[in-house]
Amino acid sequence: MAEELKDIVLNYVTKEYLEDDSEPLTYDTPLISGGIVDSFSMVSLKRFLENKYAISIPDDEATPEAFDSVNKIVSLVERFVAKKG
Amino acid sequence: MAYSDKVRETYQAQLKGIREAGLFKQERFIHSPQAADIEVEFPTGSPLKKVINMCANNYLGLSSHPDVVGAAHEGLETRGYGMSSVRFICGTQDIHRELESRLTEFLGTEDTLLFPSCMDANAGVFEAVLTKDDVIISDRLVHASLIDGIRLCSAMHDTIKHSDMGHLEEKLQLHADKRLKLVVTDGVFSMDGDTAKLDEMVKVCEKHDAMVLVDDSHASGFIGRTGRGTHEKCGVVGKMDIITTTFGKALGGASGGCVSGRRELVEMCRQRARPYLFSNTIAPVVVAGVLKVMDIISRSTERRDKLERNAAYWRKGLTEAGFVLKEGDTPIVPVMLFNAKLAQDFSRALYDEGIYAVGFFFPVVPQSQARIRTQISAGHETHHLDQALEAFAKVGKKFDILGKTKQEIIAKYGM
Numbered sequence: 001m002a003e004e005l006k007d008i009v010l011n012y013v014t015k016e017y018l019e020d021d022s023e024p025l026t027y028d029t030p031l032i033s034g035g036i037v038d039s040f041s042m043v044s045l046k047r048f049l050e051n052k053y054a055i056s057i058p059d060d061e062a063t064p065e066a067f068d069s070v071n072k073i074v075s076l077v078e079r080f081v082a083k084k085g
Numbered sequence: 086m087a088y089s090d091k092v093r094e095t096y097q098a099q100l101k102g103i104r105e106a107g108l109f110k111q112e113r114f115i116h117s118p119q120a121a122d123i124e125v126e127f128p129t130g131s132p133l134k135k136v137i138n139m140c141a142n143n144y145l146g147l148s149s150h151p152d153v154v155g156a157a158h159e160g161l162e163t164r165g166y167g168m169s170s171v172r173f174i175c176g177t178q179d180i181h182r183e184l185e186s187r188l189t190e191f192l193g194t195e196d197t198l199l200f201p202s203c204m205d206a207n208a209g210v211f212e213a214v215l216t217k218d219d220v221i222i223s224d225r226l227v228h229a230s231l232i233d234g235i236r237l238c239s240a241m242h243d244t245i246k247h248s249d250m251g252h253l254e255e256k257l258q259l260h261a262d263k264r265l266k267l268v269v270t271d272g273v274f275s276m277d278g279d280t281a282k283l284d285e286m287v288k289v290c291e292k293h294d295a296m297v298l299v300d301d302s303h304a305s306g307f308i309g310r311t312g313r314g315t316h317e318k319c320g321v322v323g324k325m326d327i328i329t330t331t332f333g334k335a336l337g338g339a340s341g342g343c344v345s346g347r348r349e350l351v352e353m354c355r356q357r358a359r360p361y362l363f364s365n366t367i368a369p370v371v372v373a374g375v376l377k378v379m380d381i382i383s384r385s386t387e388r389r390d391k392l393e394r395n396a397a398y399w400r401k402g403l404t405e406a407g408f409v410l411k412e413g414d415t416p417i418v419p420v421m422l423f424n425a426k427l428a429q430d431f432s433r434a435l436y437d438e439g440i441y442a443v444g445f446f447f448p449v450v451p452q453s454q455a456r457i458r459t460q461i462s463a464g465h466e467t468h469h470l471d472q473a474l475e476a477f478a479k480v481g482k483k484f485d486i487l488g489k490t491k492q493e494i495i496a497k498y499g500m
């Protein structure tokens with residue numbers, strides 16, 4: 001699931017935030033601290049993930065640090081999917 | 086003592102970093118009224134230099150108009166200097182209400198509320214009309230004051246790619262479960278000079294039951310056939326739920342702003358907006374000046390027509406000279422230089438040629454998008470524009486950027 005999730009998140013972030021002539025993202029590209037994604041725009045990514053995986057991520061866990069790379073986002077989602085059981 | 090040497094050194098280091106990055110801004114002191122021709126002291130202590138101003142928001146050339154100044158004098162005589170009060174206590178005069186009515190009629194809305202600035206209007210409006218059950222969807226290039234106001238509000242906030250109505254539709258679908266939805270845009274975008282597609286935005290918003298807020302600060306008075314703003318240009322007068330705008334640009338250039346729109350939304354601002362409740366009312370002298378501006382622009386479109394001709398002339402001249410410009414048809418014409426230091430050096434060189442135009446760089450614009458943002462005025466005559474074009478061409482040649490593409494300029498100067 002982790003690999004599929006990584007690609008889903010990477011594709012979503014690429015489509016949502018990047019222009020056609022941008023450098024391609026990696027799973028570790030710093031998204032927010034690197035200025036690619038502003039912290040407001042995490043909202044739609046959070047909602048997308050919550051809707052797709054039927055989870056609820058509390059606001060205090062949806063921090064800029066937790067969303068700062070594809071790998072970090074995947075870790076967060078996996079944790080909440082696991083809690084769901 | 087809280088401000089120890091150690092604390093001072095911390096800030097000195099930060100300021101040093103800003104200087105070293107080529108991002109330090111310096112003020113220039115103007116010793117004359119705002120106009121196409123101004124007298125400037127720069128650097129500090131230098132003799133005054135006569136220069137042509139190419140970077141004021143004085144779009145209609147009314148900032149020092151004798152009729153506006155005269156009306157302001159009369160306002161001082163008849164209504165005093167200051168009210169020493171917020172609006173709702175004892176800070177509302179008959180002329181405040183008169184100006185609100187004039188703006189309502191001019192903008193084609195149901196009601197209007199004055200604020201000390203459009204920065205204050207934007208700071209107060211979102212929190213006054215939305216709750217945590219609602220969502221704000223803003224264009225990614227909206228003005229900083231809108232971002233600040235949105236941050237003060239508890240509603241969810243999402244963004245769309247610049248002017249992308251397909252992306253807007255996706256976001257409205259994503260947030261369909263929210264109680265209220267408010268889509269936010271500039272009318273004319275202040276850094277790029279392009280215009281919002283308000284007609285398309287209204288169609289999408291009507292389909293998804295979303296409200297529209299436009300900040301028309303760089304449009305009120307001169308965009309649209311009779312200068313009413315971006316909504317007039319796009320054929321959607323009467324369909325804006327909230328318009329915020331400033332009197333600090335085309336509408337006199339002093340200060341003040343407003344929220345204008347649906348009656349209930351404006352009333353909510355009157356009841357709840359913090360800048361309205363806690364900040365001093367607009368001074369009578371400013372209100373009197375803006376009322377005269379409204380008289381001038383309501384009786385004739387002469388000034389906005391001249392501005393439109395001037396802007397087209399300027400853009401054509403820069404294009405023919407070989408500069409990289411942002412596309413658009415407004416009086417905001419950004420000359421793209423990409424590198425912050427180049428923008429500063431270019432501005433300094435223009436000043437030596439008698440042209441006042443300032444470099445814009447991070448954080449005012451994104452990294453690697455530095456520019457000279459030129460702004461045209463109805464106060465410019467053809468000789469001003471010709472002199473400025475000559476200076477731009479001379480400086481452009483000096484820095485070897487004429488006829489060069491973005492990639493070539495970046496290759497030469499870096500990002």
